Amino acid sequence: MTAPVLMVEHLTMRFGGLVAVNDLSLVVRRKEITALIGPNGAGKTTLFNCITGFYKPTVGRLLLSHSDGKSFLLERMMEFRIARDARVARTFQNVRLFAGMTLLENLLVAQHNTLMAASGYTMLGLFGFPGYARAQRRAVDRARYWLDRVGLAERADDPAGALPYGAQRRLEIARAMCTEPVLLCLDEPAAGLNNRESAELNTFLRAIRDENGTSILLIEHDMGVVMEISDHIAVLDYGIMIADGAPAAVRNDPKVIAAYLGVADEEIAQAEASL
């Protein structure tokens, strides 16, 4: 087992009276693909939003560590600092691209902070200093690299909104990868993809893990994808982690089966009575 990249400790998130995530602890390991599964409303996306700073958890700690030993307490950071400094990138359940901008521009926005520094926070860039042109060329090269990886290089100058759905999903991952993340969080990356696209996604995610060394945390309903590529699976139900382990172990866990297939009301009543 590798060292942990993210440690979630006793995380609780409440919305008014609703407890979306309840005292959850989870370890995401470096250079592994960790899948987060569970029925709708189990709190998976809420957990994502806590990790990426869009929600501030009610209680709990989120410790992210880089391989050089730097560590970050994510629950104390603004979302853009989490992306910029802690290097956690994410995609969204309902794809969020800059639809009116071209693919290339989408990937350049992802490199905003690098480019911003290179443009001397705009002043040097405004007057055309050569340093900025070099930085922009490097950024375009990286964008082209990732466009090649997702097979969209030919459409670099088209608006992102014109892409078919599957391609938009790939582009969103490419955009997240342009931020050079340590941890990549994917919210249902296979949703709406056909079988072929889904298989390509598997290959791509494995390649990101093996070639780029990025750790991946993903939410997914497509069990085919989850079982095939995950190194580790955590199962959530009603905000609580009910199982955690290797794919084979999780697959046969009775609690997981009950959560997914549902248990008849009488059985619950019986179970409660026997307590």
Added chain:
Amino acid sequence: MPREGEPDKPSDFLTAVKEAAIAALVAFGLFVLLIGIRTDQGPTGALVFTTRFGALAAIVAGVFVATLLRALFWRRLTLSFGQIAPASVKNAVARLTNYAAAAFLVFALVVPIIFYGNRYLLDLGILIVTYTMLGFGLNIVVGLAGLLDLGYVAFYAVGAYSYALIAQYFGLSFWICLPLAGILAAFAGILLGFPVLRLRGDYLAIVTLGFGEIIRLILLNWQSLTGGPNGIPGIPRPSFFGLPFNNSEHGFAATFGLTYSPTHRIVFLYYIILALALLTNWVTLRLRRLPIGRAWEALREDEIACRALGVNTTTTKLTAFAMGAMFGGFAGAFFATRQGFISPESFTFTESALVLAIVVLGGMGSQLGVAVAATVMLGGFELFREFDQYRMLVFGAAMVAIVIYRPRGLVATRTPSVLLGKIKDIPAPIVRDARTETPA
């Protein structure tokens, strides 16, 4: 779609008549009191009224006929227009816009030469270029960053009063005051922007509106500094590298051996504002290709995605606000020096709405569109000068119509800020467009 293009069928005709009758009835209800009856103060001071049933009948009949015609022919009209306008026309239009910007610029440069003898047109030219510049400034905030600012006139006012007061109290020249006015306006923008920029779009709009009104009310009531409603008179005029535009022996005309003419100053002012507008344009175009400009546009497209990518949205918005405010301040300083007199009356919400309308009409984010819209709008105002009281009515209606029928404005296309440039690899339909756009 059955029966399209066959409106002569009786059932269609009846439906159309029915629709028109309902519209006429509604129009009658709307206008019966407000148009049918006119109130005025009589000789005793009490209100008396006169009837205008003729006008009422004419309007109701007009609504009836218009609705009827629309119901009968609108579909056919739009249908046939789509058929007549094939790709060649569309491409011609697209090609035209490529040259339009250059033609527009050349025309703007030679306006003072062509219309040298026509003081009225020169003044109109200055007015149009001033609003173009304001449009450029607001375009950064609204068009690029997608932040609806309803109080833009506040920064215009800050610029104007800054120049007037600094020139009056410290006796500094226009060319020193101009950057100061811009900096002060940018500072006002940051001051306002800092607390409000995390608000949702529509709340932001209302807060900026409130800010604009507060500035105006302060100018109106702080009599000891701003002169209140009487304004500030006698604001110094700009000089040509120290040479004043007057009839003295050290004046501009005498130095260059020309006969003195008041038009010299007008032409000079025209070129100042043109230069300022072009500077604004240059900076905007330049910024669009820099990370900050791309971040503005990304912010307009999806703020949450921006934050997930590590873009600091607060500072990004703040720079857009400050940048827009600064150009508003420059324009304000120019306005003060051109008028020689300013008062709070020039900085009402109507001004903000006018500049916003120019940006919306022009096509949010398009520089050429803004210039065209400013020309059309202010030129149109002048053309219909005798219908002065109707012009704001038409202007408001135009704003509604544009948002409904052409929400992206006159120039709706967006030029990418950076290209990979492998056009030949782009799939067929797109390649065809791209090739025909470049003149063979």
Added chain:
Amino acid sequence: MEYFVQQLINGITLGSIYGLIAIGYTMVYGIVGMINFAHGDIFMVGAFLALIAFLVLVALGISTVPLALFIVLLVSMALTALYGWTVERIAYRPLRHSFRLAPLISAIGMSIVLQNYVQVAQGARVKPLPPLVHGGYTLFEGNDFAVRLSNIQIIIIITTIALMTGFSFLVARTRLGRNMRACEQDLKMAALVGIDVDRTISLTFVIGAALASVAGLMFLLYYGVVDFFIGFLAGVKAFTAAVLGGIGSLPGAMIGGILIGLIETMWSAYFSIEYKDVAAFAILIIVLIFLPTGLLGRPEVEKV
């Protein structure tokens, strides 16, 4: 003390007027999620319609004040409601799926149209109306200052209470009210379960406009003068009231209205009358920044 009580009465009267306008803002925002910027001008149109209707009635020989007022109320409510309906139909409905800020821009355009339409049709000068409702009660006296509650203030406060009660009943108990609440929760879902969303939205505008016209009539009676520009300031203040009370909340709109009325009256009475509108705008900004959900509003969770 006496002076303070007097200002309290004046503030509540003024606040009732703001509250009635604020309901229009809060309802529309709750359901369609847009700031109906033209709503202040609908209020102004209502005041003008009431004025003209009254003049016509007098000319027709109906001069019993209560009867005339009742007819004026009905006529002005009906015709102003028609304005509300038309504005929604022309300027907002086509934009329901347009870009985010389109309805607001359209509403600004509509506000300019209404203002200038009334200016063109009725002239830019102020329209005075002699006081129709006289008299009142002296509540108590002291320190050479008599606290008075005029009949017109009584009418305004009672009408407001009556309308609010009726309106709350409508929202809580009737089918239309249920549809409105459903649309407020989720427009798409409401449409799926068979609610005529277009009709519900139309009726929301109609009701909002009718209430604004009552406010217009009260404004006319209270101040005895109207002009085409009154809608702008009254609109901004009523919107502030709606936000202060918690946008989307009906009791909030009323409470917010009364608070704004009180603040404005007290500010004018104790500080400076010149800066009373600055105070209104400043409150608007402060509330939006520090209390964007208002007093009774629901906290909003950002949807990611």
